[in-house]
Amino acid sequence: MSQQRTGPTDGPDFPDLPEATVARLPEYLRALHHLAEEGHDTVSSEGLAAAAGVNSAKLRKDLSHLGRTGTRGVGYDVTLLIDQIEQVLGLTHRRAVALVGVGNLGHALAGYAGFGSRGFRIAALFDADLGRVGEQINGLVVRHIDDLPAVVVEESISIAVIATPALAAQHVCDRLVAAGVTSVLNFAPCVLSVPEGVDVRKVDLAIELQILSFHEHRKSALTALPAVQKAKRGEAEVAS
C-alpha cells in the first residue's frame, strides 16, 4: 500500500519510529478518542489493543517507542496518550489538503467527513476539465489546475490527494511537487515518481480486493484438502 522513503528521525524531540509503528499510531489514536468520548480516563494495554485490533505485546512495543509506558496496574492515561500521539503525528494543528480530480471518487473524498474530524481540512479542489471548474462541492469551488501554484502558497498546503485517472496522475504529481507539495496520497492505479524528500502513499482499491482474493483462494484450497492433511494442519497451527 505504500511507497515510502524513511529518513533518520532520532532527534531528541522526534522518536525514531519503525514505519509499521507509524502506520498503527492512527489506529491507537482513533481508539483512544473513542474511549475518551465514552468517559474513560485510563485504559489497559489489553483494552486499547483490543479496541485497535492489534495484539497487546505489539501495542506495548509501539508505545514504548514514544518514551511513555503505562503504569502497572493503572494502564495508560487516555488524555496524555492522545496528546503524545497527536504530537508525534504532527496533528496539533489542522493541515490543509488539496484534492485534485473531482470525478466520482474525488466527489466522495471531498465529502468524506472523516478528514475534518481527524486533523485535516480540504482547503482546495482542482480539476483540469473546464466543465467541472466552478462547480461547488461541500462549500468549496473547484479551481482549474493552473491555479495550483498560487493556491498552494495561499493556503499553506503541503499534502495533496490525487484522484485523477491513472494517465493524468504523474503529470498532476509533478505539478503538485513543483508547487511545493511534499506529501501525496495517490488513488490513481499507478506508481508515481517523486524526487527525494517527497512522500507518496498509494491507495489502490483493486489491489485490496486482489489480496482478499488470495485469501479466498487459500481458504478454498484448504477446504479441498483431504481430512487427514487438514487435521495435521490443525495441530501445526495449535503448536505454532
Place this chain on the structure above:
Amino acid sequence: MSQQRTGPTDGPDFPDLPEATVARLPEYLRALHHLAEEGHDTVSSEGLAAAAGVNSAKLRKDLSHLGRTGTRGVGYDVTLLIDQIEQVLGLTHRRAVALVGVGNLGHALAGYAGFGSRGFRIAALFDADLGRVGEQINGLVVRHIDDLPAVVVEESISIAVIATPALAAQHVCDRLVAAGVTSVLNFAPCVLSVPEGVDVRKVDLAIELQILSFHEHRKSALTALPAVQKAKRGEAEVAS
C-alpha cells in the same frame, strides 16, 4: 491497513507466502499487464522492480516463493509470470463482489472501472435506506439489505465491500458473514470483529493522511535541525 488472519498455506499446489509478498503480487501483476500491453515478452527483475516501485532484491525473493525464477540474461517471461501470479491470487475466474452502502463513497466504488479490469465484478449493491433502494448505478439496481442472504447465494458472492457509516458497519458485517461472505473490504472507520475463517482488510482514508502527516512533521523537524547535525544525518543516510 489490514487485519489479517493467516493460516498455513504450504500445500503442494499452494505456496506458503508471507503476507507482505501477497500484498506486493498485485503490484507486480499490474506492472506485468502494462509491459504485455506495450509488447514486451520478457522483463528483467530490475525492469519489473522499477515498474512496480520496489527494489529488485525484494522482487526476486517474492517471486522465488512462487517456485519460478527468471532465466539469467533473459529475465522473466511476461505471459508466464502473469499466469502464475493470477493463479496464486485466485484471479483465474472473475469474482463476484457485493457492495453495501451507496452513499458518496459507495457511488464512487460502484463506478470504479479498476475493479472490472482486475478480476472483479460488482454483482450487487445494497443499502438500508429505502430512499436509495431501487436507484440504478452503472446498470445495477440498489437492493435492500434484507435481500442479502438470497443474493449472496444467487450470485455466488464471497467478497463484500462495506461503505456504510462506522456505526452501521459491524451490523452489516455480521449480516454479510451470516449470509456466507468470507472476505470483507472495510471502508468504514472502525475495527470489525469477525469469526475465524473470515478475512478483513480495512481502508481508512484519514489514517493514510495521518501517516503522511507524520512524514510532514518529520521533514519539518529535520529542517529545523542545526546544519552540523543535518550534515551528520546525511552521512549516516549514505552509509546505511
